[in-house]
Amino acid sequence: MRARCLIVDDEAPARAELRYLLSQFDHVQVVGEATNGEEALTLLRSLDYDIVLLDVRMPGGTGLEVASELRTSAKPPRVIFTTAYPDYAVEAFDLEAADYLVKPFDEDRLGRALARALSAGADDDAEAPAERSSHRSMHRPTHGATHRPPEPLGRIPVQQGDRTVLVDDSAVIYATAARGYSYLQLAGERVLVSFTLNDLERRLAGHFFRVHRSHLVNLDHVRELIPDFKGALVLVMGDHQRTRIEVSRRKARELRSMLGM
Structure with missing residues (x-):
C-alpha cells in the first residue's frame, strides 16, 4: 500500500x-x-x-x-x-x-x-540497532568493506538555513544522541547535527571521551569529577548550566586510568 x-x-x-x-x-x-x-x-x-x-x-x-x-x-x-x-x-x-x-x-x-x-x-521510543545502522549509512558514503575510516577532522558542519557553519571541536562541550542525529552543546546554545554519536566519535579528536551510549564529552570542558558509591563517576561540565553527566562503571575505570587517578 x-x-x-x-x-x-x-x-x-x-x-x-x-x-x-x-x-x-x-x-x-x-x-x-x-x-x-x-x-x-x-x-x-x-x-x-x-x-x-x-x-x-x-x-x-x-x-x-x-x-x-x-x-x-x-x-x-x-x-x-x-x-x-x-x-x-x-x-x-x-x-x-x-x-x-x-x-x-x-x-x-x-x-x-x-x-x-x-x-x-x-510508538518508537528507542532506536533499534538496525535503524541506527541505516541512519549512519544515510550520512556517510560507503566504499566497500575494506574502506579505512577517515582520520578525525576536528570540525563539525552545522546547517543554518542556506549556510553551513563549521564548528571547531574545541567549542563542543558535549554531544548527546538523538535517534540518528546528535545535539552539540556549545557554551551558550544547543545545535542539532545530522551525525550519529558514533559518527562524531570518529570525526572528533582524541580529547573526546564516550562516557556511555548517549553522551560524548570533551574532557577539556570537564570541571569536576564526582565519584558515587557504585563505582561510577559524575562529570560536571563547563556549560552555563554546569550539566552533570553520569559515566558508566566500565567507562569510569577507563577514564580514571586515562587521567592517572
Missing part, C-alpha cells in the same frame, strides 16, 4: 513544489493539503495519514503546535518538518519528528526523510 501523505504549508508555491517532489516516489500518495494549522488538524482528525509534511510558521497554529497535538492521537502519523527556518530543529525533535528539512531541499534529501519516517514504528 502507498503511504498517505498530508502537505501543510501556507504558501501555494511551496505546496506545489512538495507535491511535485513527492510525485517522484511511487510508495507515497498525497491525499490532502492544508494551508494552516487549524485546517491541518481538521483533516488529520477525519482521515488516518501515514506522513505529514509540516511547515513551522503558519497562521492558525504553528507546525510545532500541530505536532504537539498529534502526539495525543492513538496512532499519530510520522511528522517531517519542512521549513525555511532552522531555529526550531531542537523543539521539532523533542516532539519526536521523523526529520527536519530546511528549504530548499532536493528529491534525494526528501527521499531519506521519507525512508526514516516510514521505517520508524508508531
Whole structure:
C-alpha cells in the first residue's frame, strides 16, 4: 500500500513544489493539503495519514503546535518538518519528528526523510540497532568493506538555513544522541547535527571521551569529577548550566586510568 501523505504549508508555491517532489516516489500518495494549522488538524482528525509534511510558521497554529497535538492521537502519523527556518530543529525533535528539512531541499534529501519516517514504528521510543545502522549509512558514503575510516577532522558542519557553519571541536562541550542525529552543546546554545554519536566519535579528536551510549564529552570542558558509591563517576561540565553527566562503571575505570587517578 502507498503511504498517505498530508502537505501543510501556507504558501501555494511551496505546496506545489512538495507535491511535485513527492510525485517522484511511487510508495507515497498525497491525499490532502492544508494551508494552516487549524485546517491541518481538521483533516488529520477525519482521515488516518501515514506522513505529514509540516511547515513551522503558519497562521492558525504553528507546525510545532500541530505536532504537539498529534502526539495525543492513538496512532499519530510520522511528522517531517519542512521549513525555511532552522531555529526550531531542537523543539521539532523533542516532539519526536521523523526529520527536519530546511528549504530548499532536493528529491534525494526528501527521499531519506521519507525512508526514516516510514521505517520508524508508531510508538518508537528507542532506536533499534538496525535503524541506527541505516541512519549512519544515510550520512556517510560507503566504499566497500575494506574502506579505512577517515582520520578525525576536528570540525563539525552545522546547517543554518542556506549556510553551513563549521564548528571547531574545541567549542563542543558535549554531544548527546538523538535517534540518528546528535545535539552539540556549545557554551551558550544547543545545535542539532545530522551525525550519529558514533559518527562524531570518529570525526572528533582524541580529547573526546564516550562516557556511555548517549553522551560524548570533551574532557577539556570537564570541571569536576564526582565519584558515587557504585563505582561510577559524575562529570560536571563547563556549560552555563554546569550539566552533570553520569559515566558508566566500565567507562569510569577507563577514564580514571586515562587521567592517572
